Amino acid sequence: MSSLGALLKAAVLAGLIAGVAVSIFHLTLAEPVIEQAIRLEEQRSRASGASHGEPLVSRAVQKVGLVVGLLLYGAIWGLLFGVAYRLLERHVEAASVAVRGAFVAGLVGWSVALFPFLKYPANPPAVGDPATIADRQALYFGFVALSIAGLALALAVRRIVAPVKAQLGIERLSRPLALGVYMLYLSALYVLMPANPDPVEVPAGLVWTFRGISFAGLALFWAVLAVAFARLARERAHA
Amino acid sequence: MAHVQTPKEGHRAALIGAFLLGALGLYVLALDQGFVLSVFQGDIAFDMNLLHELVHDARHTAGFPCH
Numbered sequence: 001m002s003s004l005g006a007l008l009k010a011a012v013l014a015g016l017i018a019g020v021a022v023s024i025f026h027l028t029l030a031e032p033v034i035e036q037a038i039r040l041e042e043q044r045s046r047a048s049g050a051s052h053g054e055p056l057v058s059r060a061v062q063k064v065g066l067v068v069g070l071l072l073y074g075a076i077w078g079l080l081f082g083v084a085y086r087l088l089e090r091h092v093e094a095a096s097v098a099v100r101g102a103f104v105a106g107l108v109g110w111s112v113a114l115f116p117f118l119k120y121p122a123n124p125p126a127v128g129d130p131a132t133i134a135d136r137q138a139l140y141f142g143f144v145a146l147s148i149a150g151l152a153l154a155l156a157v158r159r160i161v162a163p164v165k166a167q168l169g170i171e172r173l174s175r176p177l178a179l180g181v182y183m184l185y186l187s188a189l190y191v192l193m194p195a196n197p198d199p200v201e202v203p204a205g206l207v208w209t210f211r212g213i214s215f216a217g218l219a220l221f222w223a224v225l226a227v228a229f230a231r232l233a234r235e236r237a238h239a
Numbered sequence: 240m241a242h243v244q245t246p247k248e249g250h251r252a253a254l255i256g257a258f259l260l261g262a263l264g265l266y267v268l269a270l271d272q273g274f275v276l277s278v279f280q281g282d283i284a285f286d287m288n289l290l291h292e293l294v295h296d297a298r299h300t301a302g303f304p305c306h
Contacts, residue, residue: 004253022300030300057292069268069297076264083258117302125299128306136304137270214300 006236008082014228015078019071021224022217026066029213034125035059037206041126074221077112081225084108091155097237098230105229109222111147114215115186119143120196122214124206129198136196146189154182268294269303 038059057065085104092100120140128136158178200207267275273285280287291298291305298305 004250008257026296026300031296034296034299055292056287056289057295062292062296065293066296066300069294070300072264072268072294073297073301076261076268079257079264080261083254083261086254113302120302120304122299122302123305125295125305128304130306133272133304133306140304141270210299214302217300218302 004086007086008079010229010232010236011082011085012075012078014225014232015074015076015081016071017074017228018078018221018224019074022074022221023067023070025217025220026070026213027063030210030217031063031066033206033210033213037124037126037202037210040202040206044126074225077108077221078225080112081105081108081229088155091158097233101229101233102226105222105226107151109218109225111151112144113218113222115147116140116143117215117218119190119193121211123198123200124202124210126202127198127200127207132197136198139194139196143189143193146193147186150182150185150189153185154178157181269298269301 081104084107085101088104088107089100092103094100094103120136120143155178158174161174161177267290271290273288273291275284276287276289277284295305
């Protein structure tokens with residue numbers, strides 16, 4: 001994986017494979033829940049007398065859009081994972097490209113998807129006020145950016161402490177210290193960031209079912225990406 | 240398999256380019272509320288919000304803010 005082009009190609013392909021896997025997962029599991037939420041939303045708007053009229057994009061097309069969107073998700077995060085891999089591979093002490101790839105995929109997936117989910121969990125349709133969408137997007141992506149900054153901070157701590165540690169003759173101090181700083185930073189970030197401002201006025205069972213499926217989908221995505229990247233990288237190494 | 244490589248100048252530009260492409264894609268997938276298509280459709284794009292409607296289900300399942 002010495003050439004950047006080969007690396008990014010393998011990373012994007014791995015992302016697309018993960019996108020296919022998650023599309024199948026969500027078409028099977030998330031779509032019925034989304035349908036249920038939309039029916040509820042329609043009932044509510046009928047009851048309040050507000051008419052949505054015919055939607056511009058039909059539900060059938062939105063299901064195609066689910067797959068299009070998730071493939072795009074795969075290509076985008078595959079590409080960004082490739083960039084992260086190139087930046088981080090020097091810092092990961094693992095013998096094989098497969099293990100390094102899995103480690104970086106875990107770090108990226110945690111930082112940009114799983115950890116932000118714990119603060120701002122996914123909601124089904126029928127939750128979410130259109131008037132607050134810009135605020136919620138700023139909160140969410142601000143959180144993602146700060147989550148990535150925490151990773152950079154931990155790496156910086158490790159790099160600064162490592163030579164000091166060698167001078168003092170204390171072995172293996174930089175890693176737990178970096179981890180400690182990272183955990184402290186994440187805890188502060190989690191506590192200090194404002195919560196999602198929207199009320200959740202949908203039955204809790206529906207919301208938590210959707211959140212469970214959504215979280216499992218994200219975990220599946222990053223796991224498949226890691227495995228696919230490892231296989232592709234190994235094949236290229238032997239080619 | 241030389242993995243410890245100082246990125247060369249061209250490498251760095253390509254890396255930044257790849258990052259920007261990813262960021263742009265993320266904007267279209269996760270954030271756009273009509274701006275992208277307003278370039279072609281004019282102001283009506285903000286009301287129609289076609290990209291949002293198309294990738295609506297993906298935004299919800301991926302945990303991106305939506306409604």
